[in-house]
Amino acid sequence: MSKIDLVNISKTFDNKKILDNINFTVKEGELVSLLGPSGCGKSTTLKIIAGIIKPEDGDILFNDKSVINIPVEKRGAIIVFQDYLLFPHMTVEENISFGLKMAKVKKEKRIEKVKELLELVHLNGYEKKYPSELSGGQKQRVAIARALAVDPKVLLLDEPFSNLDINLRDTMREFVSNIQRKLKITTILVTHDKEEALMMSDKIAVMLNGKIKQFATPYEVYTNPASKEVADFFGEKNYIDGKINNSHFVTEFGNIPIYSRTSSNLHAMIRPEDVKIFPREYNNGPVGKIIKKKFAGEKIYYDIKIKDKVIKCSTDSINKFDIDSQVCICVDLEKAILYEKTEE
Known part of the structure; x- marks a missing residue:
């Protein structure tokens, strides 16, 4: 050896x-x-x-x-x-x-x-x-x-x-x-x-x-x-904008504590598996419409249109929703990672 x-x-x-x-x-x-x-x-x-x-x-x-x-x-x-x-x-x-x-x-x-x-x-x-x-x-x-x-x-x-x-x-x-x-x-x-x-x-x-x-x-x-470059290599991600206020990154999905950031030009990376979707009547998060659905055996992948943004979500195949369904989403912000924005 x-x-x-x-x-x-x-x-x-x-x-x-x-x-x-x-x-x-x-x-x-x-x-x-x-x-x-x-x-x-x-x-x-x-x-x-x-x-x-x-x-x-x-x-x-x-x-x-x-x-x-x-x-x-x-x-x-x-x-x-x-x-x-x-x-x-x-x-x-x-x-x-x-x-x-x-x-x-x-x-x-x-x-x-x-x-x-x-x-x-x-x-x-x-x-x-x-x-x-x-x-x-x-x-x-x-x-x-x-x-x-x-x-x-x-x-x-x-x-x-x-x-x-x-x-x-x-x-x-x-x-x-x-x-x-x-x-x-x-x-x-x-x-x-x-x-x-x-x-x-x-x-x-x-x-x-x-x-x-x-x-x-x-x-x-x-x-x-x-x-962000490494994160993107591992597959599709959601990037969510927000504003910094009182040591928090404030988004429409909730707030993320900021501990040691010097830049104010940030966005939060969220993996599709950390986005949960529920029927519209649950009314416990932002509401959107399912615009794309891909079945992949144990997983189903969804694209959800919320206002002018598309959020990607992956769930197990038990949770089934149809195209055009109105759903609400919940984002696990504890698993979010903040990155400085870069020019595309």
């Missing part, structure tokens, strides 16, 4: 800044996700950690020792790519033992290691099969076993589940999480899937436009996003 430190990492391609002063630490045995949209620099960061790409500035430390000048094959960081990259002409056991063979590990030890890993990834009996005979999930498990065979200091996963169907994706997420916890191997996962990062990670580094915008636990990132 290794602790990984990225220190002031920057990288430019074709005069475009891809990574801008990246800093974060992955503790021994942690699983950290690099989460962000395509093109934000996630995979470039992973390749820099592995040694495939060299940054213009900054350093990479494994257990407090710089590895910036250590080549890929000696660094001890192994990447599992989304396309698996298995050797098609090799059997499962040959694929898994390839790195060991290159390291000149004796045949007896290679056989023993392959057997151990096949058991770990639940592929006993598949030793003689070729990649073309395997399902997507089985190929992914072989790729992970091959990576683990050389006892890497850090396991790097580059969107490993994106080519799998949704049910298999869930299975593989759980499978990888279990292996990572069992082996306590330091792991960095690249993903653009918010749910994946929230479910699997000890920490999340939210990357936007080549910068780390927030580095925190999944709970902290979701419940207390560091900026």
